[in-house]
Amino acid sequence: MDYRIVVDSCGELTHRMKESGIYVTASLSMEVDGDTIVDDHTFDQADFLRRVAASPECPKSSCPSPEKYMELFEGGAKRVYAVTLSAELSGSYNSAQLGRSLFLEEEKNRDVQIHVFNSRSASVGETLIALKIQECEEEGLPFDEVVRRVEDYIEEQHTYFVLENLDTLRKNGRLTGIKSLVASALNIKPVMGSTPEGTICQLGQARGIRKALAKMAEQIAREGMQTEKKILAIAHCNCAERAREVERMIVDRIKVKDSFIVDTAGISTMYANDGGIIVVL
Incomplete structure (x- = not known):
């Protein structure tokens, strides 16, 4: 080539x-309880999620x-x-x-x-x-x-995501400057995104994951420009049906050139956690 x-x-x-x-x-690579896990073709998402759930420590990446x-x-x-x-x-x-x-x-x-x-x-x-x-x-x-x-x-390009929890992002210092995160006990799910500089920001919130995903789809439709020329990409962490539902919600609102869904690899799995959805358009 x-x-x-x-x-x-x-x-x-x-x-x-x-x-x-x-x-x-x-x-x-990622580290969980002293074990190093390389983010390559050998990555086992299910095993990794089990390790993280069982560990008292926050996973780290290199x-x-x-x-x-x-x-x-x-x-x-x-x-x-x-x-x-x-x-x-x-x-x-x-x-x-x-x-x-x-x-x-x-x-x-x-x-x-x-x-x-x-x-x-x-x-x-x-x-x-x-x-x-x-x-x-x-x-x-x-x-x-x-x-x-x-x-x-x-x-x-615009990046959006809704996660079941933000613990890994928070503990690893990736949510600097975000002050309006709500207690998980209230089942409030923030709709998150990226700034033009590449940091993470909060775009909104809703009670429950389904309402948060719908709110994200609405925001994508509202902000999207010339979407018919763009590819919609969705990554999910162990929630394929949820990803397909998000795809439907978005394409019902806007036209896109094409779309695809993938499962998160190691680093994205580490930060998205079980049930997380990432959307880029």
Whole structure:
């Protein structure tokens, strides 16, 4: 291949993406009770959720090293693109940037072009960015134009999520500045989203998960622009029927170019927890 797309493992790859030969994954890892779990093809979601439920400690994550990114930039491609978790939520972006600098310092790699995209999102937000890169490459666009179009796409992208609980995000310091979270005893579920900078914000709330999901669908329909040209992506953590219901709620309200649903991989599972839904458009 003339080009390669590296996606850190918070971005779920569809089966077609995995089979294409274009994509490679930079695996993050998670720690639960002293055990390290690599977020790769060996990840067992059910076992991980059991471990987290049984543990008194909050799970933690580690990003790929710069050296790991350097390895993934190898392979003979002349154009390499990396897509990472929001730089505001993880060190993966900075690690990829350092890996890029070290890789390009080597004389043999001087003619390779590499760009690292800060998704300012996570999960299927990264997936959609990677698909946009592939679309631009297949149009035959030059490297700099691919970068420009994809950065523009990131600016327009919106991420939303509703989780059964926010404990992992809160305990890992990912909810800084959010003051209006309501006690879980009241069964109030916040509708969350990402800011343009890639941090997490609260968009609304509702009593019960179904009402919160409906509120999220309404917000997506209200904020969506030129949705008929966009792909709707949904990731779910162990709740496939809930994801299909959310898809129906959204496509009943707006037209989209296409849509797909994936199960969360390791890092997204860690933060979404059992029953979480992530939507990106």
